[in-house]
Amino acid sequence: MAMGLRYGMNPHQRARVSAGGDHVRVVHGAASMINYLDALNAWQLVAEASRATGKVAAASFKHVSPAGAALAGNLDETMCHSWGLGDSSVGPITAAYVRARDADPRSSYGDMIAVSEPVDHELAELLASVVSDGIIAPGYAPGTVAALGRKKGGRFVVFEIDPAFQPPRSEVRTVFGVSFEQDRDHLPITEDLLEVTVGDPISGNATIDALLGMVTARYTQSNTVVYVRDGMSIGVGAGQQSRIDCTLLAGSKARTWWTRRHPAVQQMPLPSTMSRQQRLNWQISTAAGTLTPAQSRELVSGRTRSDSFLEEAERASWAHQLSGVSLVSDGYLPFRDNIDVAAEHGVELCIEPGGALQSNVIADACREHRITLARTGVRLFHH
Numbered sequence: 001m002a003m004g005l006r007y008g009m010n011p012h013q014r015a016r017v018s019a020g021g022d023h024v025r026v027v028h029g030a031a032s033m034i035n036y037l038d039a040l041n042a043w044q045l046v047a048e049a050s051r052a053t054g055k056v057a058a059a060s061f062k063h064v065s066p067a068g069a070a071l072a073g074n075l076d077e078t079m080c081h082s083w084g085l086g087d088s089s090v091g092p093i094t095a096a097y098v099r100a101r102d103a104d105p106r107s108s109y110g111d112m113i114a115v116s117e118p119v120d121h122e123l124a125e126l127l128a129s130v131v132s133d134g135i136i137a138p139g140y141a142p143g144t145v146a147a148l149g150r151k152k153g154g155r156f157v158v159f160e161i162d163p164a165f166q167p168p169r170s171e172v173r174t175v176f177g178v179s180f181e182q183d184r185d186h187l188p189i190t191e192d193l194l195e196v197t198v199g200d201p202i203s204g205n206a207t208i209d210a211l212l213g214m215v216t217a218r219y220t221q222s223n224t225v226v227y228v229r230d231g232m233s234i235g236v237g238a239g240q241q242s243r244i245d246c247t248l249l250a251g252s253k254a255r256t257w258w259t260r261r262h263p264a265v266q267q268m269p270l271p272s273t274m275s276r277q278q279r280l281n282w283q284i285s286t287a288a289g290t291l292t293p294a295q296s297r298e299l300v301s302g303r304t305r306s307d308s309f310l311e312e313a314e315r316a317s318w319a320h321q322l323s324g325v326s327l328v329s330d331g332y333l334p335f336r337d338n339i340d341v342a343a344e345h346g347v348e349l350c351i352e353p354g355g356a357l358q359s360n361v362i363a364d365a366c367r368e369h370r371i372t373l374a375r376t377g378v379r380l381f382h383h
Contacts, residue, residue: 023165029157039136042114050116058096068103071231138163199372213328251345259287322346330380339365
């Protein structure tokens, strides 16, 4: 049964759901086509990540790619401070989303949220204080839909999905009057895919990171490279035409995530009246070393103190302490520059399909940098 949408890709385009969709329903708000695309891709990511790892999963989606994806786990001091949690412990659903949102909070501004478990009151309370466009989940505790529905002046979109739904085995897409049909990518993501060709066997925690990284890459616009650490994607390089640009972009995001933990960044004396997002944006620009000349002048003009600056030498020294990172590439790594860049960003495990003409060069580079290399034989392109 056809159902009209708020608009299509852009507000000047009309759109509707023309078939199917009984397994997902809008329980609050009016959805656009982008809301649907983000929600459905994000749900597939968290559902598959949860199945692959046995853990609660969450994702923060923007423009049909994850800004962050994570599993439930510990929250560090920076996360607790950034998201106003204090010293209190939180449940697994809230923890998973905080970890996903904290990966790249500048990109997550106005995200579509996905969680693998029903939304509880704790998560709903947290979400009241973050800027986002909607959420998709397999259920909602009593009263949480009404609470979420008050966001954005009532425009927050709440999707509920049937977790038991099994999609058709084939997919159909029409582009410029041409219809295509292909098998759905239903290959299970399991540790059996990980064939170590360089280095020692992969440990339990690294296996979890590898699985999360592969699932995240599967639902990110290609080309993509994902950096994962401790059950969190801390850098996603999405939609780049060059593989090395994916590796550089994801690496820079991972380094920024890490540098946000530097005391000079966390202790920046920003005005108490500043919004959370403004505070995060200042911290991210400082951590990334991307302050504009105007921002640099503002730092020393009285709004903040000059000692808020993080000198380049100290930033580099701190960055080199990042370790325990896994890199997942959705396609083969064509040249060794990808491995050289990965080594500069704390990568200790590299997962790729393999098959490049220079595959031996890639393996030799991993040996040189003492990076474990696992090849899966599986490409995970997503368009």
